[in-house]
Amino acid sequence: MSRIISTAICALFVCSICSSVASAHDLAAGKALFDASCSACHKTGLLGAPKLGDKAAWAPRIAQGLDVLISHADNGFSGKVGAMPAKGGNSKLTTAEIGNAVAYIAEQGK
Template sequence: MYNRVCGACHAGQLPNAPKRGDQAAWKPRLAQGMDTLVQHVTQGFKAMPPRGLCMDCSTEDYHAVIQLMVSEPGP
């Protein structure tokens, strides 16, 4: 799912999108709490499009993929 949708913007292409595995970029966002982050993904947040452009992703999917983006660097 990350590779299919989120990676299009979260692998460093967009300067204001926190990059996968970039602890410094994610720290202040994580401080809002996981539930808030999932809500921001679902509803959209500034330049982040609603649902991250993934129409068939569930709340559980967002949880899992945010966890991945926060913890491991990758493509």
């Protein structure tokens, strides 16, 4: 009986970890996607894009929340400095894939 309970507690614990924001997205896949589809602008700052790892540029954006960032990256977004094309211009990408890339960007900008 106690074994069942401890297994249940253990499962609960693992689930609470997997639902936390950082691990809800696949950061390794996000990095690969970033390198392939986002880095052209976000590595160099092309067209005014906030650069990867530029904490000052990302802090106010991250403050909007990850969901807003993902929606802006997924649907496109025109801000003060320029235009972020929907899905970085690669219409084959899914929202989940965009989410991975945005989570990776946000991790680097913290």
